[in-house]
Amino acid sequence: MGIFSRSKQAQEQPNGASKGSSRREFLKTAATVGAGAAVGAPAVASAMDFDFESFMQKNFRELSDQELQAVIERLERKYSKQYDKQVDVSAIGPMDGVLYGYGLDISRCIGCRRCVYACVEENNLSRDPEIQWIRVLEFERSAALREIKLEDGNPYYDHEQVPAEGKFYIPIACQHCEDSPCSTVCPTGATWQEPDGIVVIDYNWCIGCRYCMASCPYGARHFNWGEPNLPAEDVNPDMHIIGNVPRSRGVVEKCTFCIQRVRKGRMPACHEACPVGARKFGNLLDPNSEIRYLLDHKRTFVLKAELETHPKFFYFWGTEGRS
């Protein structure tokens, strides 16, 4: 009653003039403003390059098959035009009876970083500002006799040749935890674990709050602080919608085990790039896979086991001492 009683008082002023704030006046003004917004909004939106369909797109997990098809077609049109090459966006689902696991032989890794750059090319990472999903940390061998602390690892080593004397190397990317803290803390449900074990991000749904980055104990998630810069000639046109589609400013991204490759039976790009065979990949549910062989026969560990995230990225020693 407050507004309207005041308006009555306004009307009862000594000089008898209304202040123009009656209920009727209010509704008239509101209608005018509303009509103006409805007319002007599309013009403003197109001037700001606003994609209405993208804005209203549902979470990937809630899209119906027709909606998903429409999204794929829209993205293929958009990226084919933007990068001037025929882009193919896939939404291929997980295979039954598959849980992906990764192995890394730290007796073999020489720290050459070929995996890092193979990942950058395969997954359409921003070149400038630079984002790298894999970080190779260099450690002192003598320190490892007591304890390996991840915080002591140096990713910025710059030698003429690797491996450097007295050092060993641990590459780190997303561990695809079975009990991932990132998917637990995401406030919008933009990141989750797929049935085949890959932790994925719906880049359209991510609001960029970076809670997931705070919760990840491995520093495996990366944020697009700036507009990603991806030269057209470097674009990999073989994309997956929750994998290596180009991202925009303000979303989080990370390793997806090359979801666009592994769901078709291929190896991840980092595995193919490794010149010394330090990387192993396969289906944890297949007892004949190379990942199961190394889990059965080699001394294996996971990073930060005390946090009970249960990573599916296993580090091991292929050879202990001179072979």
Add this chain to the structure above:
Amino acid sequence: MANGDHEPDGDRHPPIQLTIWAVIALAVVAIAGLFTVRLEHHPESTRDYPPRPLIADGEVTLLPAPEVPDDYLPCGDCHDDVERETGPTPRELEFEHEDTKLAHGNLWCLHCHDSANPNNLRLADASLVSFEDSWKLCTQCHGRKLPEWRAGVHGKVTGNWRGDREYVTCVFCHDPHSPPTKPLEPKPRPRRPEEIVLRADRSGGA
């Protein structure tokens, strides 16, 4: 307090009793809540994926060994007559053999090469193997590597994790005369955070 006195209820319930009742009520609510409220610990995918059986597995193939260079073989060209007999004693070689530096443990040439059959390699029991099957010679001493190599844990199986895949014989990565893999030049280091500068319009740039 005499019978019939009706004091206000507030005086009959001192604060300590109210507090106890409040704590009990809160505990009941909390325990009931534990049974009803579930945190989504790791949200399952609710996407209705159609069943998708494993794609067909393929074959695992051992790729052919690399060609031995022409100028490496024919040992028989020089050692086919009595004037140039090969001697069995391990020693420093000279003349035609200078280019081959041998740095493979305590081995010398005739541990692996056969002087009577220079186009073959010899196993410890004096049987011959071709250069194509040189892995049989390597695994004779490096036996632990054989099952690991077959499983893909030593070396690398390339191609697909499901489908056709290939692996290679020892000499693809290891020079038999100097087997340890050679150091490589590393790719560039990542930018430090302070080296990444965003322009005012939030586009990239260093």
